[in-house]
Amino acid sequence: MKAQYVNYDAVALAQETDFIHWVRRGDHDADWSEWLEEHPEAKPEVEKARDLVLAMEFDTQEPTQAQVDKLWSTIDRATRDEAKVVPLWQRRRMSILAAVVATLLILAGWWALPEPPEIRLVTTTADQDIYELPDGSTVTLNAQSSISYEPQEWLRARHVELNGEGFFDVKKGTPFIVKTPYGTVRVLGTSFNVEARKGRFAAACYTGSVYVSAGSRSQMLAPGERIVAMGNVLNTDTFDKDKEAAWRAGMHYFEATNLQMVFEELERQFEVKVKLPKELADREYTGFFESGDLNAALEAICWPMGLAFELNDGKVIISDNS
Known part of the structure; x- marks a missing residue:
């Protein structure tokens, strides 16, 4: 048996x-x-x-x-x-x-039929969607994100590959592994958020426990703990559960985050291209913007930073107004 x-x-x-x-x-x-x-x-x-x-x-x-x-x-x-x-x-x-x-x-005994292909689930700009996986686990993908998995192998090994950002709610069972270009997350049954974009890797544990590997380092996370890796720098801290994956409700929070990353997130949530002067890219922003209203989102970012913006035909030009 x-x-x-x-x-x-x-x-x-x-x-x-x-x-x-x-x-x-x-x-x-x-x-x-x-x-x-x-x-x-x-x-x-x-x-x-x-x-x-x-x-x-x-x-x-x-x-x-x-x-x-x-x-x-x-x-x-x-x-x-x-x-x-x-x-x-x-x-x-x-x-x-x-x-x-x-x-x-x-x-019917038809064993010689070919295996089904890999399944890839994708979200586009200004889009986020919930997908149900073969075991009933779900993943909410943020804009411009994707996961892929092999359905034929699912009962033996629950493995998904993620590019972008996703919030996973995993049913208990065999190990559930999320692989990204920058790190790996392994759980049995829990909920957690994973982000993997342009050299940045972050994992935040909501329930249960999460085992994270990034580079040569590995760590177990408890609920309320997260790990953030950028290049060779890896930090572990606690987070506010109401803010960390608030993007699922259209809220995007930032804490001492450089403006380049903030505006990249804005580009993912709205169908626009942002032109940001290089001298402003590393300035740090703490605050939030909300999906749905582009002008309101730009005001939320620019006003406290002393910046001005010009919106024209899907392009946003940022300038220093101080």
Whole structure:
């Protein structure tokens, strides 16, 4: 009996040959009964998986090429549907069509079919979206961000690659690993924010614990702790949970942050290009701006810094007004 079955949900179990043969033919009944006694917490998912298997009728004859092509076309459409954006007002919506079709294929014994491709989820300028991952975990991506993962490997290894910024709410289970060009975050089940842009790597723990690796250093973070790495400089401190990932609600907070980075964030949230004189780029800004109103956002940044701005045809020119 595979030890990892205890972490499987109903859809995953319904795709396991051993489980299917037990439900439909009674194979290894004693072993499964003993396993259920040892893991009573798994019974709800086992019952759901049993119902899924029993609800299906399958033709195990060798499929024609046309049938194979049609089924994979269905899987491709279903996979795109399941990996697409989950709107804020429909966060709990999910499709099981791909899982059902996959179960059909496995029960029919069609092992030689190709694996599904890597899935990549992307947000554009002035956009942020919530995506649901195969295990029910979610990620909210900030503007100009992306993640990618391999659905075929998900049950064995929950690995995603992130470029940009994302807030993850992870279901408990096997290790969940977020890889970025500048560092790696490893958790079991928690919520955390990760940013990886232009040499900057930051991770902030909201619940549970987060194991972070950046360069040659590694550290465990508790709730309310974060790590920020820029080049060879790595700092650990605490943060305000109401501000650190407030971008999800359209609020963007900065503390002693150089203006270059502040205006880069503004460019991501609004479809504009900012021209900032080099002599102003390293001046530090503490404050915030809000998504939605470009003029108000520019006023929030420029007024306390003694700066002026000119907005014309999607371009913003910043000048020193002091």
